[in-house]
Amino acid sequence: MNEAAETKTQNRRDQLRERVLDAAEAAICAQGLSGLKARDVAKAAGCALGAIYMVFADLDELILSVNARTLARLEAALAAAEPSGDALLTLARVYLDFASREEPRWRALFEHRLPPQKPLPEWYARERDRLFVLLEAPLGRLLPQEPKERLRQRARTLFSAVHGVVLLGLDEKLAATTRGGLETELSRLIEVIEAGLKAQAGR
C-alpha cells in the first residue's frame, strides 16, 4: 500500500471507531450498562458485528472507552466548580449533581467489572487517576504535613465515602431520601471529616 492509501485506511478505521464508540455511549446513556448489546451497537453504527472487533479488542475495551469519556465529563464538571469557601463540600455537591444528572453513564463506571484475571489497561488507570488530583489540592490545604503518597490515598478514601453516600442515597437504599436531605447529609459528613482532619493536623 502506498502512503496515501494507508492514510485513507487509517482515517476510515478512526471514523469507524468513533461511530462504534458513539453508538455504545448512546446505548449506555439510554439503557445503562446492562442494555449494551454488541448487535445493537453495530446496527446503530452502521457496520457489521465483526467490524466492532476490528477497532476494539473486545466489549470490555469498548465499555472502558465509554467510561473514559464519562471520567472526562466528570473531571470537567469538578474542575469547573467554583468553590464557595469550602472546596471539599463544593466537589461533593458537584459529584452528587453529576451522578443524578448523568445516572446511567455514572453507574456504568462502577457496574463494569473486568474478569478477575484481566488487568485494567494502563491508559484507563491514568484517566481515572487524574480525577483525584482535583481532590488532593483542598485536602493538602487541610493536611499540609501529609506526604504526597498518603494524601493521594486519602483523596481516594474520601471519594469512596462520598460515593457511598451518593450511591445509597440516590438508590434510597437505607431510607426514603429527598435530594435536599441527601445534600444535607453530604454536607454534614464533609463538615465532620474536615473538623476531624483539622483536629488531627493540630495535634
Add this chain to the structure above:
Amino acid sequence: MNEAAETKTQNRRDQLRERVLDAAEAAICAQGLSGLKARDVAKAAGCALGAIYMVFADLDELILSVNARTLARLEAALAAAEPSGDALLTLARVYLDFASREEPRWRALFEHRLPPQKPLPEWYARERDRLFVLLEAPLGRLLPQEPKERLRQRARTLFSAVHGVVLLGLDEKLAATTRGGLETELSRLIEVIEAGLKAQAGR
C-alpha cells in the same frame, strides 16, 4: 375443608416456601443476583415454575426475602463483634469482613432495585432498620446531645460512607488494593470521623 386439612395445606405451603427460599438463596450465593433464574429455582426446589408464585408474589419478593436473611446474618455478625475499645472501628471491620466473606449475597443487597413505582415492603424496611440501631449506640456516646432522629440519620450516613470505602476497595475501582491496605484506610476514615465528631461535640 376441616381444620386438620387446612393445617396440612398450610404446612405444605410453608414447606414449599422454605424450599423455594433456600433454592434462591443458594443460587444467589453461588452466582450472584444476575444468576438467579426462576426456572432454576423451581428445579432446585423440586416444584413447578408456577408454584413459586403461589408462595411469593413475584421475583422481587423472593429476592427481598433472601436479602432479609442476609440482613439477619449481617446483624448477627455486627452484634457478636467484641468492641476492642473503639466500637465504630470494630463495626466497620466486621462489615468489611462480612462483605468479603459473603460477597455475592452482600452484593445482592445493593444490586437489587425495585421498579420505580413499586414501594419497598414495610416488613423489609423494618428488618433493614434494625441494622442501624447497632450503630446508633456508639454514635450516641460520641454525640450525647444529638436528638434521636438526627442520630439515626447520622448512623445511616456513616454506614453509607463505610460502605463506599468497602465497595470501591473490594472492587479495586480506584486503585489496586490489598485487604490490609483497605483495613488501614477504613481505620483512618473512622479515626477522622471520630475526631471530627468529638471536635463538633466539644464546640
